[in-house]
C-alpha cells in the first residue's frame with residue numbers, strides 16, 4: 001500500500017469499505033494531509049457518506065440518471081423539501097447547489113448541484129462544472145462533514161465528455177483537499193468500467 005504524499009495505489013479490495021454499492025475500490029489517492037479520493041464503480045444511491053451529490057437540473061424537478069435514482073431511493077420527502085426551496089429561490093443556476101436532507105439514503109444530506117449542458121466546451125461549461133464540485137465541497141466543509149460522494153456530474157444526459165469532466169473533477173477535488181477543512185474522504189462513484197478507467201487516468205494512474 002502506497003501512502004506517500006500524492007501517491008496512488010491500486011488495491012483489489014474485493015469488497016467495499018462501507019455500504020454495498022461499490023463493486024471495487026480501485027484507486028485511492030492520498031493528499032499530504034492523509035485525505036483521500038476514492039474512485040469506485042457502483043450505484044451512488046447505495047453508498048454511505050455524510051453527503052451525497054445529485055446531478056440535478058435547474059428546475060430541481062427530478063429527472064433521469066442519478067437524479068431519478070436518488071429520488072427513488074431517498075423517497076418523496078426530498079422532493080417536498082425541494083419544492084420549498086424552489087418556491088423561495090426559483091431556479092438553481094448551473095454551477096450552483098442546494099441542500100436537502102437525505103430521506104432514506106445512508107447520508108445526512110443530499111447536495112443537488114446543476115451541471116452544465118455541454119455545448120462544445122467554449123461557453124463557460126468548464127467553469128460551471130468546476131463550480132459544481134467546489135460548491136458541494138464547500139457545503140460539506142460548512143457542515144463539518146468528513147465524507148462526500150459525487151457522481152460524474154454532467155457526463156450523462158448533459159453530454160460532457162468523460163475525459164474532460166474527469167480532469168476538472170479531479171483538479172477541483174485535489175485542490176480542495178489540499179486546503180484545511182473537515183472533509184477527509186471524497187468518493188467518486190462511477191457507472192461502468194469505462195468511466196472508472198477515465199477517472200483513473202485523470203487521477204494519474
Ligand code: AR6
Nearest residue numbers: 043044055057062063064065066067154155156157158191
Ligand atoms: N450511480 C452512479 N452514477 C450514475 C447513476 C447511479 N445510480 N446513474 C447514472 N450515473 P446523469 P447529468 C452516471 O445523466 O449528465 C437528469 O435528468 C451516468 O452514467 O445522471 O448531469 C437531471 O434531472 C453519468 O456518467 O446527469 C438533469 O436533467 C453520470 O452519472 C440531467 O439528467 C451523470 O449522468 C443531468 O444530467
